[in-house]
Amino acid sequence: PMSVLMASTTSKREGVIFNSKNIFEMIKKIDIIAFDKTGTLTEGKFNVIGTTIPKDILSIVVSAERSSNHPLANSIVKNITDIEKIDVIVKDVIGKGIKTTYKNNQIYVGSLKFLQEKIASYVESEEIIYKRDFGSAFIYAFSDNKVYGYIELKDEVKETTIKTLAQLRYMGIDVVMITGDHKNTANHIGSKLGIDESLIYSEVLPSEKSKIIKELQKKGRIVGFVGDGINDSIALIQADLGFAIGEGSDAAIESADIILNKNDMTLISYSI
Structure with missing residues (x-):
């Protein structure tokens, strides 16, 4: 018509x-x-507020995130530039994050839910919970038995x-x-x-x-x-x-x- x-x-x-x-x-x-x-x-353009991840591990995390097209990953790569670029093996864990291998060491990068699947005893601090209440998002770096730290991000x-x-x-x-x-x-x-x-x-x-x-x-x-x-x-x-x-x-x-x-x-x- x-x-x-x-x-x-x-x-x-x-x-x-x-x-x-x-x-x-x-x-x-x-x-x-x-x-x-x-x-x-x-x-969808997150600002990196800060990180508690040690610099050597942070280099692995940022290098791994280069292979992802997720908005959080893009923001991490764009905002954290003062680190060494290294070659890592990366595998997507759908809906949770990524698994990266460097010098035979496995490091996971992803959500609290993903972290707690690996380390069930992990509980977020009151400070992180407080920051979440004001809109912050957190991406964790961890292994099967150790939490290295987090990156705090915020979207508008x-x-x-x-x-x-x-x-x-x-x-x-x-x-x-x-x-x-x-x-x-x-x-x-x-x-x-x-x-x-x-x-x-x-x-x-x-x-x-x-x-x-x-x-x-x-x-x-x-x-x-x-x-x-x-x-x-x-x-x-x-x-x-x-x-x-x-x-x-x-x-x-x-x-x-x-x-x-x-x-x-x-x-x-x-x-x-």
């Missing part, structure tokens, strides 16, 4: 591309949108995020946040965005995102999902309507129903 063609042409000018003409009816039915946090709700909410979420709520659409972050960090970001804790899913593995969407669908919800990463493609397909940030991975863009060509969150409410 002419109205669909005109809407599609106008939206494309504004930076919104519809991958199918059949999605216009679905847009009207969406009653909840799930957002991947890093790089979608937030900038996009300028357009709060406005977008307010617009969606005004339209009667609920907002969900999905993240691999620790619960305390996730709740801090969620509170800044006005997202109820019952709608925040933290410490989520990449493979679990689509399962969360499926559970919402089982409850009768018509679900949109917004993501930008290679790990978001299955969730984008599972959602009734998938939005991909145009600066995201090729896999995410190919899986989406709607592509936002600008890194501007207000395009989501505009497209609806």
